[in-house]
Amino acid sequence: MTVKAQIEQWFEHFHAHPEVSWQEVETTRQLAEILTGLGVKHHTFDDVTGVVAEIGEGDRIIAVRADIDALWQEVDGVYQANHSCGHDANISMVLGALRYLQQEALGSRIRFIFQPAEEKGNGANAMIERGAVDGVSHLFGVHLRPQEEIPFGKVAPAIHHGAAVFLEGRITGVDAHGARPHQGNNALDPLFAIAQFIKTIQFSPYEAYSAKLTKVQAGGDSLNIIPGTATFAIDARSQSNSVLNELQERITAGIEAIGKMHAVEIELIWSDYTPAAEVAEEAVAIATEAIVETVGEEAFSPAIITSGSDDFHFYTIHQPALKAAMIGIGADLAPGLHHPAMTFNREALDIGARVLSATLKKASYWKN
Template sequence: MNRLLERARRLEAEIVAFRRDLHAHPELSFEEKETARKVASEIERLNVPYRTNVGGHGIVADLKGERDGPIVALRADMDALPIQEEADVPFASAKPGVMHACGHDAHTAMLLGAIKLLKEQPFPGTVRFLFQSAEEINAGAKAMIEDGALAGVSEIYGLHNLPTLSAGKLATCHGPMMGSVDRIELHIQGRGAHGAIPNEGIDPVVCASAIVMSLQSIISREVSPFDPVVVTIGSLHAGMANNVIPDTAVLTGTVRTFGKKVQATMKERIERIAGQIAEGYRCKASLRYIEQVPVLENHDEPMAFVDETIDRTIGKAGRIEAAPTLAGEDFSVYLRHVPGCFFWLGSGPKEHAERAYGLHHPKYRLNEDCLPIGSAILAAIAAERLKHLQTSEKDGR
């Protein structure tokens, strides 16, 4: 298995060059047309069958092994973020206000590297490569699935770079790893008035302020302290003038949980608190609650296999236990359909990675030493897992 890593390191210059090109030319969610064109060109050069425009600008490529067997999928996301880059690198984004601040350029380059490695690696069955649009807006995985990306797939695997973990390290987590993601949109209806004559109006701003504070009582007084929950109001928009009480206020926010049962209760709780507080302030509140992605929960057998594969490929010392996080990932949608596993790949500096700029920061910077490691790990997981699955099928298990 270490030979895969050796071969990946021989491909490092190619993987790095492709990643830098994508980094310099980022594209937002569902706008990844040029990124997809570059990916398709590489896949075509490798003579691997593929189809385009899957779930937006997504690409699905199938690499068949030496004989028939199951299908194992590997996934990378391609979209960038609406962030102005501040990282001092020669290949910084050439597009104002758009940046690969989450490293999806690296994920894409690593998955192409895995294709190159597996082209020379004997394995049974088929490895399916999913290059996905729109992870950042929690829409791409659903769109890929609706377009048949998981048809026939037995298991799926994916990774995400982590700049606060040193390159050369990987982190895995058994069970729930990342939080569910829901969006809330609250509309508060009041009645406008002159700011100097508040008694003639019904102030939605005061009402909205009370709602923001009271929503935190869900976490402190309604949910068990052993059930992680976050309710964050990220925007509050009301009015245009300093001396006018507006008619309405609009709040948007995010809800994160770590369990299906708790997630299922959050809409009612937010609706009840917002509605009753609004009534107390003589306003009316209406809630739009949008469930975006579920909890990302790794499956036991695939997770154990990933641990074993990492240990055999880079050594057990290179693997640590990942701390769960309420950050979300739409890979969780795939895991609701087929078994699989998601894990972290260190992409930070060799020393003091914990001090590095994190994901989504304008000064985010990826240590490219992680690229061949990611390609090798993905290729090793797919090839070895297919061998295991085929043996299990023969044994009737």
């Protein structure tokens, strides 16, 4: 079987067997089985899902990361695990790169990190804690890109993801009869105030950022009760880590002031922070050369700037000396990432695997 055909077969399997974050048990088992069949030494973990494998020899270590979890979303009226995130493609491209590299002479060890829970924003930290990037000098990732970013056939040497963080809030006041609002503490008024407030937060127009309500829940079936409790969620994003930090501070301060003004308690819990990309010029240079040599100069696309986020960038936050970049693969992906009916040109899988293998091989011989 050709490597290309094997990549397509792997994709079909992982696409048909999605598992959500931290529950990638069968995915982990299947990866371990594939790696065993390829004669690649690897190890799993007792307390988390995921696999780490290595090929090659030497003191230097080059690494590549593939995220392995799926989303939980409604598909055709049914809630289920679904790989609309494209992680099934990422797994297959990284396995394909491994297969291609097994046919090559390498200048260092190549480590393959099959990471859980990217969609939860904390899978990378679990791998970091378990030594996945210990001793690693260069780290690469790979991801299919939506067609509005780059078309099929184009490949970018880096993706500049933005930073993101989520806020869950609970407003606690007192219910009241619709005829006697003065007897309670209405949760809806502060909720609407929060919705208006986050639209007033402004930074320089040269900064890319956003904050928006993504969930609101209040009241029950009775239409004559003014609800005293409500819950809400906010999605906050920025292309800059520093701007996101300030955005988070302003949102917190503003909501606390709204709570005092309306005489209600507002509990805030920030979670699932993912940092903006810290992309190394050297990693981009390596990937650029690999792209041009593999698919030609006409297929090269400049680095992508996207408002999406990825926990891949925790690796460089944890280890600042790590030279990292995530390669973007044009695939005519539509309607978009995380859309339940997402589709893409599967010819992109082999392109991604070949570019990635060339990048890793080139990095294994790269001299600083």
